[in-house]
Amino acid sequence: MADTAKPADTNRPALALHVPEPKYRPGDTADFSHIDIGTAGAQARPDESVHPSQIPDLAYGLVRVLGDDNQAHGAWNPRLSPDTLRQMLGHMALVRAFDERMFRGQRQGKTSFYMKCTGEEATSIAPAMALASDDMVFPSYRQQGILIARGYPLLEMINQIYSNRADKLKGRQLPIMYSSREHSFFSISGNLATQCPQAVGWAMASAIKGDSRIAATWVGEGSTAEGDFHAACTFAAVYNAPVILNVVNNQWAISSFSGFAGGERTTFAARGLGYGIAALRVDGNDALACYAAAEWAANRARGNHGPTLIEYFTYRAEGHSTSDDPSGYRSAQEREEWPLGDPINRLKNHLIAIGEWDEERQAAMDLECAGRIKATTKEAEKNGILGHGLHHPFHTMFEDVYEDLPWHLEEQAEQAIRERITKFGTERPFG
Amino acid sequence: MSDEPATLGENVIAQGPERRINMIEAINEALDIMLTRDPDVVIMGEDVGYFGGVFRATAGLQAKHGKNRVFDTPISECGIIGAAVGMGAYGLRPVPEIQFADYIYPGLDQLISEAARLRYRSAGDYIAPLTVRSPFGGGIFGGQTHSQSPEALFTHVAGLKTVIPATPYDAKGLLIAAIEDNDPVIFFEPKRIYNGPFTGFYDKPVEPWKRHPDSVVPEGYYRIPLGKARHVREGDALTVLAYGTMVHVAQAVCEAKGVDADILDLRTLVPLDIKSIEASVEKTGRVLIVHEATRTSGFGAELSALVTERCFYHLEAPVERVTGFDTPYPHSLEWAYFPGPVRIGEAIDKLLSE
Numbered sequence: 193m194a195d196t197a198k199p200a201d202t203n204r205p206a207l208a209l210h211v212p213e214p215k216y217r218p219g220d221t222a223d224f225s226h227i228d229i230g231t232a233g234a235q236a237r238p239d240e241s242v243h244p245s246q247i248p249d250l251a252y253g254l255v256r257v258l259g260d261d262n263q264a265h266g267a268w269n270p271r272l273s274p275d276t277l278r279q280m281l282g283h284m285a286l287v288r289a290f291d292e293r294m295f296r297g298q299r300q301g302k303t304s305f306y307m308k309c310t311g312e313e314a315t316s317i318a319p320a321m322a323l324a325s326d327d328m329v330f331p332s333y334r335q336q337g338i339l340i341a342r343g344y345p346l347l348e349m350i351n352q353i354y355s356n357r358a359d360k361l362k363g364r365q366l367p368i369m370y371s372s373r374e375h376s377f378f379s380i381s382g383n384l385a386t387q388c389p390q391a392v393g394w395a396m397a398s399a400i401k402g403d404s405r406i407a408a409t410w411v412g413e414g415s416t417a418e419g420d421f422h423a424a425c426t427f428a429a430v431y432n433a434p435v436i437l438n439v440v441n442n443q444w445a446i447s448s449f450s451g452f453a454g455g456e457r458t459t460f461a462a463r464g465l466g467y468g469i470a471a472l473r474v475d476g477n478d479a480l481a482c483y484a485a486a487e488w489a490a491n492r493a494r495g496n497h498g499p500t501l502i503e504y505f506t507y508r509a510e511g512h513s514t515s516d517d518p519s520g521y522r523s524a525q526e527r528e529e530w531p532l533g534d535p536i537n538r539l540k541n542h543l544i545a546i547g548e549w550d551e552e553r554q555a556a557m558d559l560e561c562a563g564r565i566k567a568t569t570k571e572a573e574k575n576g577i578l579g580h581g582l583h584h585p586f587h588t589m590f591e592d593v594y595e596d597l598p599w600h601l602e603e604q605a606e607q608a609i610r611e612r613i614t615k616f617g618t619e620r621p622f623g
Numbered sequence: 624m625s626d627e628p629a630t631l632g633e634n635v636i637a638q639g640p641e642r643r644i645n646m647i648e649a650i651n652e653a654l655d656i657m658l659t660r661d662p663d664v665v666i667m668g669e670d671v672g673y674f675g676g677v678f679r680a681t682a683g684l685q686a687k688h689g690k691n692r693v694f695d696t697p698i699s700e701c702g703i704i705g706a707a708v709g710m711g712a713y714g715l716r717p718v719p720e721i722q723f724a725d726y727i728y729p730g731l732d733q734l735i736s737e738a739a740r741l742r743y744r745s746a747g748d749y750i751a752p753l754t755v756r757s758p759f760g761g762g763i764f765g766g767q768t769h770s771q772s773p774e775a776l777f778t779h780v781a782g783l784k785t786v787i788p789a790t791p792y793d794a795k796g797l798l799i800a801a802i803e804d805n806d807p808v809i810f811f812e813p814k815r816i817y818n819g820p821f822t823g824f825y826d827k828p829v830e831p832w833k834r835h836p837d838s839v840v841p842e843g844y845y846r847i848p849l850g851k852a853r854h855v856r857e858g859d860a861l862t863v864l865a866y867g868t869m870v871h872v873a874q875a876v877c878e879a880k881g882v883d884a885d886i887l888d889l890r891t892l893v894p895l896d897i898k899s900i901e902a903s904v905e906k907t908g909r910v911l912i913v914h915e916a917t918r919t920s921g922f923g924a925e926l927s928a929l930v931t932e933r934c935f936y937h938l939e940a941p942v943e944r945v946t947g948f949d950t951p952y953p954h955s956l957e958w959a960y961f962p963g964p965v966r967i968g969e970a971i972d973k974l975l976s977e
Contacts, residue, residue: 372748423699599894
């Protein structure tokens with residue numbers, strides 16, 4: 193029982209606890225006019241070797257390239273070729289179509305779980321394109337765009353989501369917790385922010401070996417509250433590690449708004465300054481700004497100038513996952529009112545504005561994406577969907593716990609075989 | 624009794640003249656050898672660099688192998704283990720030191736959820752070949768934050784191996800094997816016996832390692848396979864299952880009481896040498912389990928269950944567990960907590976009277 197007795201002889205004021213509350217809840221009219229988004233092209237682009245203390249404004253402002261006129265502005269314009277821009281748009285469109293289809297697949301009972309990255313496509317695809325293909329990435333769970341940008345086969349992604357017999361992860365991981373060493377893509381944990389110090393450790397190893405590859409990690413703004421994130425910042429700063437710490441500030445951690453990670457007090461980019469880490473705050477719905485920031489940070493890391501923390505200021509346009517309904521905790525209007533728009537529309541409009549794209553081609557591309565995903569989904573379904581028996585042989589359950597199977601797991605595997613035979617009359621009831 | 628190198632299996636390549644060293648020197652030597660043999664081995668931890676570690680386990684290693692291979696870290700066990708996992712993914716073979724086992728808890732998520740499951744969750748795409756060294760156990764007036772024996776937290780985790788040496792010879796050979804192992808290994812070093820084989824008679828003068836046969840350590844490379852217990856003493860009256868400091872305490876009590884004990888130093892808790900345990904229990908029919916860690920859900924409970932499940936019809940008496948009490952490790956009453964000769968002696972009497 194807490195001691196609530198007030199000392200009798202004091203006139204000190206009563207203390208009050210502040211429990212953050214988002215501005216808008218279901219039914220409220222969302223108004224984001226209080227968010228200062230600055231002007232595209234207004235930010236200076238310092239040399240990559242700059243000392244973090246000289247660029248505090250970049251941690252509080254917003255690096256933007258694409259203006260309301262759909263043109264690219266200012267020093268941060270990465271000046272990408274139209275082909276590269278179309279490729280970027282193609283990746284983003286493919287991820288969005290993929291998310292739609294997989295979400296539907298979960299609702300149809302083909303798998304247990306799915307997470308979309310709708311509205312945040314630019315925060316993974318643009319940085320992935322700015323990195324070298326063998327730079328190591330330590331993603332969180334909403335960076336499927338990296339795999340798409342690196343050409344990871346859609347079929348493998350769907351096999352993993354279905355946990356079927358062709359799933360390279362042998363059905364062990366929750367859907368979307370991909371892993372591909374071949375694509376320099378680290379195994380996604382599902383525990384939050386653990387990937388941050390790991391990315392720093394990988395980058396340290398690369399520096400120890402005199403390698404030229406750098407590491408990048410992604411974490412949500414909510415998970416920056418984890419100790420791991422702060423350990424990562426400390427290690428990155430202490431060892432001047434060649435690493436990029438990407439914070440995707442999509443405003444929401446399931447139902448908790450960014451205020452519960454400290455977002456009411458300062459920006460997430462500003463976290464970097466306290467550690468002496470270069471920090472950029474970027475319009476996360478502006479694919480060109482995302483690319484430019486990642487390119488700057490990659491140059492900085494590769495030049496041995498140290499780590500960069502990038503906050504991608506964006507908006508999670510859909511629920512956290514298939515397991516929550518955002519209409520239960522936030523205003524349905526927020527998505528439409530978000531002042532930085534939709535990243536795919538903005539890039540598309542830019543390409544159209546510079547005469548390199550049109551609505552017909554966009555429609556054809558969307559159709560092509562949908563068709564490709566539909567066909568690949570059908571292909572994956574031949575390997576099975578979750579819970580319909582076409583999974584990896586069940587004894588694989590005991591493999592890879594250790595390099596070699598110890599006696600106690602051998603015994604437990606025998607037990608499992610007995611259970612199987614008792615239940616089905618055969619060890620392999622599904623062939 | 625010391626195992627002769629030739630009896631330790633095909634992986635052993637012992638060489639060099641006979642000389643006597645303590646456990647710290649043996650550990651230092653193992654680290655030095657592995658840094659020399661394998662360019663992917665790196666050592667990191669609080670105070671392990673220039674200073675050489677608070678227990679001197681890494682003394683001289685930074686000067687010899689350079690700051691890229693042996694370096695100090697921030698005071699962040701989460702960061703140390705997390706960075707080591709990332710280094711392992713790169714292809715290094717990190718050997719992080721956690722200054723005291725009592726400090727390991729901030730790194731537990733990185734050990735339990737990450738290192739232990741990385742091979743499994745990535746289907747072998749990535750591994751975490753770390754060896755986390757950490758001094759553990761009491762008997763040095765370390766109070767409740769420098770005395771704990773948290774091994775059961777780690778033996779409970781699928782994917783981790785837990786190794787605890789009891790002699791200089793074993794410390795060197797087991798540490799080399801742990802570093803070469805491709806799975807994450809928790810390597811707990813019983814700090815009470817860094818400098819001498821403590822018998823539990825704390826009021827008697829400290830015995831240095833140089834009088835103990837297992838302080839004879841070859842200079843070169845050799846390894847002791849993980850998962851093999853050491854037969855400390857052959858006997859028929861009862862089986863003693865112990866590890867770390869308690870091997871020496873139990874042995875001293877048995878000798879003082881004139882009990883013909885069959886003593887197994889388990890050396891590796893996971894994977895456990897169940898065959899040696901079964902063979903001994905089938906011979907003696909009486910089992911004494913000794914550990915310094917708290918009793919409830921301690922590793923002794925696992926050992927007791929295994930013996931009961933697998934050797935029940937050979938047992939002549941209920942299995943006895945001698946452990947630390949279920950309290951934090953007290954400072955002034957350290958020896959009242961410690962499972963010393965009186966507690967062990969009482970259990971032996973009980974076992975033999977049945």
